[in-house]
Amino acid sequence: MKLTFNIQGGDFTHAGKPSSEVKKVLKQLNVDGKTVKNIVIALYEAEVNVVAHAWKGTVSAEIDENKITIFVEDDGPGIPDIELAMQAGYSTASKQVRDMGFGAGMGLPNMKKNTDELLIESIVGKGTKVKMVNYFK
C-alpha cells in the first residue's frame, strides 16, 4: 500500500495531517501501538521540519507486510552540515517556528530515536530527502 501527501512550507495549519492519516491506516492494520507511535512521531517531526524550513515537500509512505518505508522530500534551503543538525539542541528555526512550540533542535535526533533506519541526504539550495524505515514488531 502506498500513501502520498503534499506539504506546503509555512503552513502550520495543515502540518500533521499526513501523520494523522498514516496513524489511522496503521491502526486499521493492527500494527502494535508502540510501533505506530514511533512511526508517527518521526513522520510528524519530519513534516514540521518541512513546514518550518522548506518551500514545499512530499510524503510518501509504503506499507509492506513487515515494515513501513517513508520518504519525505522537500524543495528547500537544504542542510549544510547534517552531522551538526543531528546534534540535540542545534537549531536554525525562526522565531515564528519557536512560537509554535518547535525549533528546539530536537527534531532530527528524535527522528533517529523513533526509527529503525534513518537516511538523510541534502543539497544546499535545492532540498532535503529523508528515508525512514520502521519494522513492525
Add this chain to the structure above:
Amino acid sequence: MKLRDIATVLNAKVTCGVDKLDEEIGMGYSSDLMSDVLTLDTDNLILITGLVNLQCIRTAEMADIRAIVFVRNKKASDPMLELACENGMCILESPFSLFKSSGLLFQAGLKPIY
C-alpha cells in the same frame, strides 16, 4: 487521578470529552515546548500547557496523549476542539498559571514523568 478530579482541583472548564471524565490519568507533564513533549515515551499522561495552537493538539495526537489542560485562562479555538474531539481527547481550561496548576496536581498525587 480521575480527569474529573483534575478538573475540580484546577477549577477548570471541560470544553471537549465530557464523557472521558472518569478515565484515570497517572502522570502529568508541563511544557510549552512541543519538541520536548514529542520525546516522551510515556503516554498515560495529561499535558499541562499555556501553548494554545493546532499543533499542540496534533502533538498530543501523535504522542497518544489523551488529555490536555490549557492554563492561564487560554481558550482553545474551534478547529482545535474539533480535532481534539475527533481524536477522543479531553480538553480542560484552567484560569491558574502553569506553576500553580502543576503544583496543585502534584500535591493532589499526580506523578511526574521524571
